[in-house]
Amino acid sequence: NAGVTQTPKFQVLKTGQSMTLQCAQDMNHNSMYWYRQDPGMGLRLIYYSASEGTTDKGEVPNGYNVSRLNKREFSLRLESAAPSQTSVYFCASSEVISGEVPGELFFGEGSRLTVL
């Protein structure tokens, strides 16, 4: 099983350029998430989608947009990249344990983005 697949794994951008990070899961999970990880900061939630057709802001949404294309795919777009967006980005998916409370997160391998 592929699990959660992210592309690209590495990307270098110049300030002001745009790009989209792609994420797909094959576990039929309802919920999908985008996190960023910076040294010493743990994982910070950017956006999430609790179900197909819905998206919500997380802790650090500024400068990002997301699209839940279908149940499998959840993309993250940087419209005008800034050096502060240099980070490792992780996509994750989960099922729910009750109501909308998420269960275990399954992570992709991460996408390392550098903005010059």
Added chain:
Amino acid sequence: QKEVEQNSGPLSVPEGAIASLNCTYSDRGSQSFFWYRQYSGKSPELIMFIYSNGDKEDGRFTAQLNKASQYVSLLIRDSQPSDSATYLCAVNNQAGTALIFGKGTTLSVSS
């Protein structure tokens, strides 16, 4: 105030000792609690989850949850050098629909 707090460490223990990792959270309504391990340059991987007050044991790992004190901990018995990693605590957010992570505690086990 961040919703999930952890000491950043590093926490250093000798091989064979017990490592104790702690986490506090701010939302009394939180229902799901997770411990993830992350090796440098890798994705986080699940170690334990706990949903009810009390202790939950899985091999060398024990998770402890005290909802009244808003506290969750992870004990690692017979620590091994391979346990050296960053341990991330995660708790569901105020809306209940996503997981919020602490900054992580770095554990170093010396042989």
